[in-house]
Amino acid sequence: AGYHERVQELPLPSNFSWGTATAAYQVEGGADQGGKGKSIWDTFSHLQPSRTNGEHADVACDHYNRMPEDVDLMSTFDVDVYRFSLSWSRIIPFGGRKDAISDEGIAFYDKLINNLLEHNIEPVVTLYHWDLPQALYDRYHGFLDTDEFRADFIHYARVCFSRFGDRVRKWVTFNEPYIISIFAHLNGTLAPGHCREQGTDTKTEPWRVGHTIILSHASVVQMYASEFQPTQEGSISIVLNGHFYEPFNPQNQADIDAAERRMVFYIGWFGDTIFLGQDYPIAMREYLGTRLPTFTSEEIELLRQTAQLNAFYGMNHYSTKYARQLTDPPTDDDWTSNIEEGPVNSDGLEIGPASAQQWLRVAPEGFRKLLNWVWKRYRLPVIITENGCPCIGEKDVQVAINDTFRQRYFGLYLDAISRAIYQDGVDVKGYYAWSLMDNYEWAAGYGPRYGIVHVDFETLKRTPKGSAWYLRDSFKSRRQASS
Numbered sequence: 001a002g003y004h005e006r007v008q009e010l011p012l013p014s015n016f017s018w019g020t021a022t023a024a025y026q027v028e029g030g031a032d033q034g035g036k037g038k039s040i041w042d043t044f045s046h047l048q049p050s051r052t053n054g055e056h057a058d059v060a061c062d063h064y065n066r067m068p069e070d071v072d073l074m075s076t077f078d079v080d081v082y083r084f085s086l087s088w089s090r091i092i093p094f095g096g097r098k099d100a101i102s103d104e105g106i107a108f109y110d111k112l113i114n115n116l117l118e119h120n121i122e123p124v125v126t127l128y129h130w131d132l133p134q135a136l137y138d139r140y141h142g143f144l145d146t147d148e149f150r151a152d153f154i155h156y157a158r159v160c161f162s163r164f165g166d167r168v169r170k171w172v173t174f175n176e177p178y179i180i181s182i183f184a185h186l187n188g189t190l191a192p193g194h195c196r197e198q199g200t201d202t203k204t205e206p207w208r209v210g211h212t213i214i215l216s217h218a219s220v221v222q223m224y225a226s227e228f229q230p231t232q233e234g235s236i237s238i239v240l241n242g243h244f245y246e247p248f249n250p251q252n253q254a255d256i257d258a259a260e261r262r263m264v265f266y267i268g269w270f271g272d273t274i275f276l277g278q279d280y281p282i283a284m285r286e287y288l289g290t291r292l293p294t295f296t297s298e299e300i301e302l303l304r305q306t307a308q309l310n311a312f313y314g315m316n317h318y319s320t321k322y323a324r325q326l327t328d329p330p331t332d333d334d335w336t337s338n339i340e341e342g343p344v345n346s347d348g349l350e351i352g353p354a355s356a357q358q359w360l361r362v363a364p365e366g367f368r369k370l371l372n373w374v375w376k377r378y379r380l381p382v383i384i385t386e387n388g389c390p391c392i393g394e395k396d397v398q399v400a401i402n403d404t405f406r407q408r409y410f411g412l413y414l415d416a417i418s419r420a421i422y423q424d425g426v427d428v429k430g431y432y433a434w435s436l437m438d439n440y441e442w443a444a445g446y447g448p449r450y451g452i453v454h455v456d457f458e459t460l461k462r463t464p465k466g467s468a469w470y471l472r473d474s475f476k477s478r479r480q481a482s483s
């Protein structure tokens with residue numbers, strides 16, 4: 001059942017839901033419209049353009065001005081769901097608990113949500129997809145100040161629940177805490193771009209950031225459950241990303257252990273604390289020592305009490321890698337437990353065909369294994385909150401629109417879900433393709449195109465790709481096959 005296999009169009013449950021996903025900074029544009037405050041991404045992309053392919057998202061897909069057209073378009077694909085994120089600095093321009101709320105910002109999301117509901121599309125709303133209000137970074141360095149950030153995030157979440165919660169039934173607090181911690185506060189490839197070269201403390205800061213996210217999430221879950229859930233009856237959780245890891249040398253026990261430990265460091269970091277309500281994984285404590293913050297007994301109690309309130313496991317997943325245990329001493333800010341990861345194993349075998357991004361290869365079997373790994377560890381219904389790929393050669397509009405590579409990727413990954421459900425017993429509830437349309441791919445700018453809709457960034461014209469119709473038809477037949 002590897003990537004060489006043909007797509008089988010295996011069945012999915014009749015109530016399985018499908019949709020598309022985006023994030024505010026990647027699609028909205030409207031940087032100076034509606035009284036929006038600046039976020040760390042506005043700053044990063046303008047002040048350090050060499051780190052974002054020379055590109056920013058002031059306009060991006062101009063979704064801010066073309067939202068009704070985009071909702072009309074997605075409804076022609078027969079989606080059940082649209083997952084999007086709220087721009088915190090559109091809603092509270094300076095971000096903080098004493099700062100003014102923007103009626104215009106609220107109005108934009110009101111309109112979006114109402115539009116979706118009129119088209120019978122369920123909104124799934126992410127509170128934080130990487131665009132921290134710049135003012136909160138200026139005031140206290142954002143995630144690095146756990147208490148300040150947590151108080152401001154609770155306030156922002158409360159504003160969102162009280163303004164939109166009468167119509168939103170699914171909430172996500174944070175998108176990919178691992179990426180926020182490691183890529184934004186250690187490698188520095190994402191805003192605010194903390195890294196060794198800038199003299200920041202990369203030994204401890206990423207773990208502090210993770211700590212802040214875990215506690216802020218738990219507090220917001222608790223607040224939602226006590227103040228809003230009784231009347232709004234929605235559900236809440238977090239979205240974790242992570243590759244599946246295979247051992248570099250499957251005969252070598254150290255590599256077998258490394259592959260497992262790599263997932264514990266990637267996913268267990270947030271999953272064990274948030275979904276199991278316990279301390280960080282032992283492997284992390286042992287390896288990181290005092291670099292890893294500690295929870296007070298009240299904090300552990302909060303985690304314990306809120307663990308059960310998370311209604312689903314939100315999974316962003318794209319690819320599989322090989323993990324190899326290194327024996328040379330690691331750097332003092334190592335975050336992998338001294339593991340090297342790559343796309344080729346000890347026999348020179350590649351994990352799968354390359355996409356347009358170096359880190360992403362087609363490996364559906366790893367996806368099925370990860371679904372099993374997560375299910376076994378957390379026993380929560382899983383929603384695939386992102387999955388997709390950028391194809392090679394999509395600069396050419398014809399190649400982009402006739403995206404057979406992507407259709408095959410989707411087909412194989414959906415077959416993997418079917419097998420996980422019917423052969424392995426994993427409870428998978430839904431699938432949101434990344435992304436509704438080509439957009440601003442963070443550090444890679446407008447290079448890689450993940451959309452099922454092509455966007456011409458000169459004219460902003462939208463053209464559905466073959467994969468949009470493929471997904472529409474495939475979900476229709478897969479769901480009929482099971483009923």
Ligand code: GBH
Nearest residue numbers: 023175176179183241316359386434441450
């Ligand atoms: C998701 O991140 C994001 O939620 C979404 O916004 C984004 O557009 C989408 O995926 C596609 O990338 O070169 O090995 O250092 C996925 C997390 C973070 C994965 C950066 C790839 C670089 C890996 N990504 N990472 S590497």
